[in-house]
Each structure stands twice: as structure tokens, then as C-alpha cells.
Amino acid sequence: MNNTQGEVPNIQRTGLSPLLYVAVAVTFLLLILSFRTIEEQGDLGLRANVLSSFELSSQRAPVPGTPELMFVNHDTLRAATPPLTVTPQILGAIVGQLEADLRPEITRYIVQKEDTVASVAEQFGISLSTVIWANDLSSNSILKQDQELVILPTSGALHLVRPNDTLSEIAGWYQADTKKIVSFNALESSSAIFAGDFLIIPNGIQPSVVPQGRLTPLANSYFIYPIPAPHRITQGLHAFNAIDFSNGSCGESVYSGAGGTVQRTGYTSIGGNYVRILHPNGVVTYYGHLGSILTTPGAKVYQGQLVGYTGSTGWSATGCHVHFEVRGAANPFR
Secondary structure, eight states: OHHHHHHHHHHHHHHHHHHHHHHHHHHHHHHHHHHHHHHHHHHHHHHHHHHHHHHHHHHHSOOTTOOEEEEETTTEEEEEOOOOOSOHHHHHHHTTOOSTTTSSOOEEEEOOTTOOHHHHHHHHTOOHHHHHHHTTOOTTOOOOTTOEEEEOSSSEEEEEOOTTOOHHHHHHHTTOOHHHHHHHTTOSSTTOOOTTOEEEEETOOOOSSOOOOOOOOOOTTSOOOSSOTTOOEEEEEETTTEEEEOOSSTTOEEEOSSSEEEEEEEEETTTEEEEEEEOTTSOEEEEEEEEEEOOOTTOEEOTTOEEEEEBOOSSOSSOSBEEEEEESSOOTTO
16 A cells, blocks of 8 residues: 555656656747747847948938948848949940040140141041041141141041921032941930031031021120230130130139030040030030039029139140130130
8 A cells, every 4th residue: 555655756857857857858949949039130230330330420421322231141231233224335424535526536636847738648647638627728738837737537527406407408518428427426316416516527528618607696705815924825725616714823713705605515535625605596515624613504604703713724735714615606716
């Protein structure tokens, strides 16, 4: 009897042992799951802290063009950038490297001793007529040392686009092919030309007379000087119907010669930093070699409005000045 009573507890202990093991196992699994949840929550918290710190630092010191960030495989921070969907022409315009004043490149050449029109043409591999037409010379012209010449990148002619000129008209005037003009000048289409653009007409023949442009006649006092008094001219009329102005120092104010709309701004290897302004009568003025630009394309400007400061950017061998061109009319300061 005592033995039987003594065995009951042993039987009960033996029957409870499996349940105890199950309880321990369940408890262990619950602990593992709890630790994992805590770890994941901690990981998310860490990510939140990283992103929060990034956002705060971005607010303190914004960085232009900084891409959005995303996590990859839960442990790597990478930039999330959209696919490139712009055309090369649009991208080039955005970074200021592809526009009408840059395509194709026209060269300025300083005449050396013993140079002739024929030798210059041979040196650059273009026809004699091309040099004559681009520089308003004749076959009998004698070049002077240090004279500046415009050199086209191929044989043909140079045309300054006037308001309402069409590419088909231009091709007809120069006995040229419209498609070749579009291709050589990297135009997006036959309509992508603007007043003030220079077009290379490959294999074009200079007409004896180009039909009258559709311009409003200019009054003698239409333009004001582009820099403050005493308006010192450092180089008289030269390539591209230009006059150079400088009072002898860098950073002088450069003013709009007349009211109009800023057509283009940018940089070229020859003109440096430049501003182009389209005026109501269709004439375009160009301000080159600027040290800095103070306006943007599309901006409306008044006569005498500050558009930049003089500099020596681009192809400039005479120090700080402004290269002031008038495209489509006579330069009043020559």
C-alpha cells in the first residue's frame, strides 16, 4: 500500500515530463521570435534614424542634384535615379554645351606675315571663295598682318538668320540642299532656326544679293553704349560686325543696348560667357567674353539694364572687355 502510494508520484512525474519539454520548447521559440522582432524593429529604427539624419542634414545644407536614396536587400543604401529620357540635344542645352552659337564651330584666324587669301584657304582646307565670302573680301584683297579672319569649318557660305527667314528660302538663295544644311548645323528640324543664328551653308554659293530682310529700320539713337562712360573702344569693327569695349578694368557693368528679350545665354570656346538679346525690330545683339552673366533666357530686359560684367572668358587675347555684336543691322559704334 505504501509502495503503491509511493509510486503514484513517480507515475505523475513521468507523465508530466513530456509536457514540460513542450512548454520549454514553446517558450524557447517564443523567445526567438521575440528577439527577431526586436532585431527587425531595431533595424527599421536604425534605417529611420539614418534617413531622418540625412533629411535633417539635407535641410541644413541642400545639395543641388542630390538623388533620393533607397535600401537594397535591407542593408545597402543606394541612389534612386530615374532613367534618362531626354534627347542628347535637350541634355546638351541643359548643360549649356549645345546650342546655335556652338554648332558648328567657326574659327577666328589672325593673319600672319606673308599670308595671302589663297594660302589661308589652303591652310584650312577650304575653297578660296569661302574665305572671300565670309570676310567680305575680293580675289584681289591684300591681307594685313594681325587682321582677323572668319574661317568656316567647310567650303560654303555663312548666313545670318533674319526674322522670318525660312530654311527653304535660305537653301534657294545659296543654291544648297536643305537636308545638308539641317545635318551640318545639327538642327533638330528645318524650323529650328532663330533670328541671330549663324548658319553654315555647306557647298553653298554666295548670292550677289540676298533678298531684303524683314527688319524694322533702326533710328540712329536706337542703341546705347553697352558699358559706362567713357565707353572706350579697344577694337574697332571686326569679325561678326563687332566692336570691343573696355574702360581698362575687369568686372565693369555690361548693359543691354536696347530693350528686348534674352534669347540665349551660355558659353562657347570663342565667345566665352555670352548673352544674346532679341529686340522688337528683329535685330539681335550679342555680348561676349563676360566674366559673369546676370540674366536668363526668356527674361525681358530694358534698355540700359545690367546683364553681366566684363571679363576675358573664351578666346580673348586683349584682356577684360565686352565683345558687342549687332546681328541684322549696322553696328552704330563703328
